[in-house]
Amino acid sequence: MDLKYIGNSINRVDAYSKVTGKALYPQDLYYENMAFGKTLRSEHPFAKIKIDTSEAELIPGVLKIFTHKDIPNNEHGVLHKDQQIFCDKIVRRIGDPIAFVVAESEKICEVAIKKIKVEYDILEPIFDPIEAMKDDSIKIHGNSNILYHYKLRRGDALKALEDSYFVANNTYRTHSVDQAFLQPEAGIGYVDDDNKVTVVVATQYPHYDREEIAYCLNIPMESVRVLNTNVGGAFGGREDITLQVHLALAAKTLNRVVKCVYSREESFLAHSKRHAIIMKYSTGVDKDGFLTAIKAEIIGDTGAYASWGDNVMRKAGVHATGPYEVKNVMIDSYAVYTNNPYAGAMRGFGATQVAVAYEQQMDIIASELKISPVEIRLKNILRVGSYTATGQLLNNSVPLEQCLKSISE
């Protein structure tokens, strides 16, 4: 096909405004008579709480201190509504939002936040996902800390491992990291001329933010407007809401323009992390270098809240074999609650972590068989006509051999 615009490296349409500093982010917006908001967050990873805002409310310039009492529907979350806009009885991680102070200036917000009394009745926290999986562990939500278990079964992996010429048995651990986008969260809330509750924010999914704001404020979706500014990077870290509902609630209640800007430190507390994952692998191979079986137990620490935990650990499980044809596969992938910072979406979404395991396994096998890393891969890679471990036929566009050869020749 003769293409004119596709395949053409035209300049990004947003390049000029970004490189000249003209592009606006929520931090850059100022309105007359604007109020400011600041979030009070939990200091403890697991505790029962009692909140007393009475002294803080008396400080001149404080407009209102919002807590769980002020929000019609307090629960939110992208998959499971297991997070609270403002914690009412229990905090489950350091950084859980408890109150949102709105005042005439940021300085007054800071003074008032220190005057809010939070009584913490400390509970025993749990930080190790393997401990958290045990039946007798302390439960963070409901009856089990196992949020999700994905099972993949193809052929007979146990028998195939037994019959293998060589089996590499190793455990890999990846840690929790942050998306570290350059623009920390910020936003502005106001009620627009059409009486719509409007939130100006940088987000990955404005329509979903609108849905959560409408639900939490208990107003129709049509009464909410999300204006997405330029976004200073996201990488998964702007999937879950942070300050959106706080701003919408404050703007609607006070009928004022309210602005909130997170510091870098608060940004680290506010959004999701990459899942830290423990990956126990057994990879079997025959004497000619063809994979016989892969068995893996993959345990993802989803922290205090689910966020995208189920989907991340499902994606980790589906991609656990790597891009190889394997007839016998047994994968168990888990998302487990702990009192760590909550984990959610980040570039690669579970598939990034399992590559650390399956690709080191391939090199270990190659070294055992005394063949090159390229050769072991060429023997086993997916091609057009291959089936994946989930039984899916790859019927077109599988240029993996081309990718591999182009970096290794």
Place this chain on the structure above:
Amino acid sequence: MIKRGKGIAISYYGTGYGNGYPDVSNTKIKLNKEGKVEIFVGGTEVGQGAKTVFLQIAAETLNTSIDDIILFSEDTSIMPDAGTAAASRQTYNTGNAIKKACEELSIKLKLIAKEILNLNTTEGLIVSNSSIYLSFYEEKKVSFLDIAKYLGENLLIIESNFIAQTVEMDLETGQGAPYWPYTFSACEVEVEVNTLTGVVNILSAKFAQDTGKAVNPNMIEGQMDGGFCMGLGFSLFEDLNIINGRIKNDKLSKYLIPTSMDTVDIEKIIIEDPEFTGPYGAKGIGEPVTIPVAPAILNAIYDAINVRITDLPATPDKIVMAIKKDSKAEDKNGKID
């Protein structure tokens, strides 16, 4: 002692929400009174290049300059929901929705052109540069502006969507077709490891990325540079240092992300093998570009020092400790316990 090593890694990545969950991108396009095409779509520009890609796909489909197409993607009160800017799905999903809408617009525009030009059929009509003409008799020509004037207040509006096809997996066996399409990557890294300090330097890197069809090669190379840096930070330095639930490294002076001094001029190879279901064959590459980087670096470290780091990040102290531990061990053939 300075030791050098090379490592490779390959990876694949399934696009989209997956597992049978409805993965929908909606779009609305309008011919405005000035004869320009307006596209309303909720897909977010997060820096990945969505705005540019959407306009390139629309321009290609309407055979019309990008300057004559206006994109609105910031206000939920005017734009339809195109799903999240995640899962490497915007080019594939929303790109397909925009292509479909523009194709429908072309058909409608040709029907109106037929009326205005007093023709018997739309056969032989060509859409080009904001106008429509008869390919073998160019005197029969009408501009988008003329069509807009002809329509007056009855603005031409097309609403369209694209839904990705996936099949939910069986709960017991995990069998099914959870993602589509799959995108493939390969990376080779050469490193230098200082066995005394444990510091790893990247000497060179090659990255090959399957794109299906590259919509904008420069932007894809930009993603490859960025994805490499993210994988580099993940494998060598980024560490939240979470102790008893508390993030100790909560500022960029402690949470170390790579700078341009840490990376190299990567040899970037774009692989094209059009995907049947993609817009002009294109697939999403936003996430795939980071996936093979960490294992390629770890394999290169092993090649250099004959010690395998299985616990990320591979910080200098961990590498020094692993070398010391390994020098005590008898079995040095690469097996680890």
